Amino acid sequence: MRRAPFLNRWLFFALVVAAIAIFMDHDYYYTLLNFIGIYTLLVVGLNLLLGYAGQISLGHAAFFGLGAYTSGILTATCGVNPWLALVAGLAVSGGAAFLIGIPALKLRGYYLAMATLGFGIIVYIILNEAQGLTGGPSGLTGIPSLALGSFALNTPRRLYLLIWITLGLILYLSANLVDSRTGRAIRALHDSEAAAESLGVDTFRLKLKIFVWSALYASLAGSLYAHALNFIAPASFGFMFSIKLVTMVVLGGMASIWGSLLGAGVLTVLPEALVVFHDFEVVIFGAILMVVMIFMPRGLVRGILDLYEFRRYKREGGVVSS
Amino acid sequence: MLTADNILLSLHQVSLAFGGLQAVEQVSFEVPAGAIKAVIGPNGAGKTTLFNLVTGFLAPQQGRIVFQGREIQGRPAHRLARQGIARTFQLVQLFDHMTVLENVMVGRHRLSRGGLLAGAVQFPWTRAEEKEIQTKAMEALEFVGLADRARQPAAILPLGLKRMLEIARALASAPTLLLLDEPASGLDAVETDRLQKLVLNLRGRGITILLVEHDMGLTMEVADTIAVLNYGRLIADGPPRAIQQNPEVIEAYLGTDWQT
Numbered sequence: 001m002r003r004a005p006f007l008n009r010w011l012f013f014a015l016v017v018a019a020i021a022i023f024m025d026h027d028y029y030y031t032l033l034n035f036i037g038i039y040t041l042l043v044v045g046l047n048l049l050l051g052y053a054g055q056i057s058l059g060h061a062a063f064f065g066l067g068a069y070t071s072g073i074l075t076a077t078c079g080v081n082p083w084l085a086l087v088a089g090l091a092v093s094g095g096a097a098f099l100i101g102i103p104a105l106k107l108r109g110y111y112l113a114m115a116t117l118g119f120g121i122i123v124y125i126i127l128n129e130a131q132g133l134t135g136g137p138s139g140l141t142g143i144p145s146l147a148l149g150s151f152a153l154n155t156p157r158r159l160y161l162l163i164w165i166t167l168g169l170i171l172y173l174s175a176n177l178v179d180s181r182t183g184r185a186i187r188a189l190h191d192s193e194a195a196a197e198s199l200g201v202d203t204f205r206l207k208l209k210i211f212v213w214s215a216l217y218a219s220l221a222g223s224l225y226a227h228a229l230n231f232i233a234p235a236s237f238g239f240m241f242s243i244k245l246v247t248m249v250v251l252g253g254m255a256s257i258w259g260s261l262l263g264a265g266v267l268t269v270l271p272e273a274l275v276v277f278h279d280f281e282v283v284i285f286g287a288i289l290m291v292v293m294i295f296m297p298r299g300l301v302r303g304i305l306d307l308y309e310f311r312r313y314k315r316e317g318g319v320v321s322s
Numbered sequence: 323m324l325t326a327d328n329i330l331l332s333l334h335q336v337s338l339a340f341g342g343l344q345a346v347e348q349v350s351f352e353v354p355a356g357a358i359k360a361v362i363g364p365n366g367a368g369k370t371t372l373f374n375l376v377t378g379f380l381a382p383q384q385g386r387i388v389f390q391g392r393e394i395q396g397r398p399a400h401r402l403a404r405q406g407i408a409r410t411f412q413l414v415q416l417f418d419h420m421t422v423l424e425n426v427m428v429g430r431h432r433l434s435r436g437g438l439l440a441g442a443v444q445f446p447w448t449r450a451e452e453k454e455i456q457t458k459a460m461e462a463l464e465f466v467g468l469a470d471r472a473r474q475p476a477a478i479l480p481l482g483l484k485r486m487l488e489i490a491r492a493l494a495s496a497p498t499l500l501l502l503d504e505p506a507s508g509l510d511a512v513e514t515d516r517l518q519k520l521v522l523n524l525r526g527r528g529i530t531i532l533l534v535e536h537d538m539g540l541t542m543e544v545a546d547t548i549a550v551l552n553y554g555r556l557i558a559d560g561p562p563r564a565i566q567q568n569p570e571v572i573e574a575y576l577g578t579d580w581q582t
Binding site: 173174176177179180181182183184185187188190191192194195196197198199200201202203209210213255 | 377379399401403404411415419420429430431432438440441443444448451455492
């Protein structure tokens with residue numbers, strides 16, 4: 001594994017997060033960063049499943065939605081403590097992933113894609129139709145903000161620290177995971193299920209575990225999202241969002257923890273930045289995606305690292321270093 | 323049925339048909355502990371199917387497979403692997419996106435226990451286990467002579483070394499029984515020579531070996547006994563000398579001009 005070109009990436013991450021919190025003073029940017037943080041949580045989870053384990057999910061927005069709605073309904077309607085509601089959300093999403101995963105993960109490739117897609121659509125329809133519970137298409141309002149004791153996390157800046165510290169922790173845990181015994185088994189079943197089985201890896205159980213694990217990330221992101229916006233509606237958890245998550249994974253880089261951050265960041269910021277093009281926004285957005293995927297098929301992080309290595313290679317007079 | 327103590331693996335009347343094709347028919351043989359047994363036969367004779375039956379990738383429709391005194395037919399591959407049956411593949415199956423060392427580290431899977439949470443949190447015992455995994459994996463790489471390639475991506479190795487890596491990976495799982503599916507195919511003479519030494523060294527470590535091979539030189543050289551399959555049926559089973567002179571084998575497989 002090649003190392004990223006800075007000494008300790010975790011220290012770097014912490015310093016940047018802290019520096020932003022100290023020096024930046026603009027709620028709009030905090031809101032944007034909060035979205036990036038929440039989406040990155042989702043994308044890292046999906047990347048573990050898609051990039052590392054090689055199992056596609058086209059219904060990941062559903063787990064995001066289950067987390068958000070469990071938190072939303074329990075706090076806004078039932079008055080449950082938000083942290084407790086968050087844990088309940090994890091249980092609901094994890095449980096759903098477990099039940100869906102048992103039949104779905106026996107399928108492969110396109111069939112697994114179809115099964116998860118179907119699940120996503122079912123959840124989306126339920127969120128719309130169960131109006132008594134979810135508020136239907138017009139959404140669920142009155143979700144309280146999170147609070148640490150008496151300190152309400154009710155401004156984008158306060159929430160920013162919670163989200164990005166959580167994200168840092170999740171990124172750290174995920175990076176550890178992919179480099180561990182189980183992480184290697186997960187990557188192994190991606191390359192050859194037969195070989196993994198022949199070494200004692202119960203590939204079906206492992207796929208199920210990583211599917212549930214990945215759904216937990218999505219649920220956590222959903223709960224944070226619900227409390228950040230104080231309002232949720234089914235439109236945020238539909239099929240298009242599932243596709244957008246897959247795009248973030250692929251753009252940032254399959255099987256790349258840091259790529260998840262970059263993929264989520266770019267795809268969140270880009271539409272904002274492209275607003276100046278008005279009607280052509282979507283066209284330019286699509287063109288950028290195409291160009292990146294053609295010239296950096298392994299994603300942005302890998303692509304940029306390759307550029308860096310290539311320049312160093314040329315500078316050193318063509319001496320190959322491995 | 324009673325089996326002698328030193329029989330590690332035995333097949334009893336094992337049959338499997340794919341639709342109308344009888345891939346393996348009423349095959350019975352025994353592999354004594356510590357022996358090298360070869361299975362030969364023309365292409366399509368059912369050798370690989372037999373391997374898949376023993377390693378749990380396929381379940382027989384009839385018959386029993388007994389390993390260490392227990393019936394194992396129909397058990398899933400990963401459970402048999404955990405009981406100490408390791409294998410290589412006719413078409414090399416490496417984890418291409420991982421390094422040479424990481425490939426072999428997966429071989430330690432059955433002998434370690436860190437799960438998702440342990441991997442993410444990295445408890446002290448997880449780190450200790452990780453070190454142990456790495457040490458044992460390096461030992462296996464040294465055994466096959468690949469230690470200097472440890473940090474390279476597995477995908478860039480030449481075929482000969484890929485086959486060595488597959489053996490190292492299987493070896494890291496400390497198997498009791500190792501099945502090698504055509505380990506010499508695609509290798510040149512020098513590599514085949516190295517392979518031959520390696521197979522004998524593996525037996526020296528007390529590993530029982532079941533070998534499918536087309537390279538007759540290698541097979542005759544290393545095998546203690548040879549089973550010959552033809553159209554899914556066992557047509558001969560015995561020491562190399564006897565097999566070479568068996569008229570049925572000569573007709574079916576070796577050819578009448580095969581002499582050394």
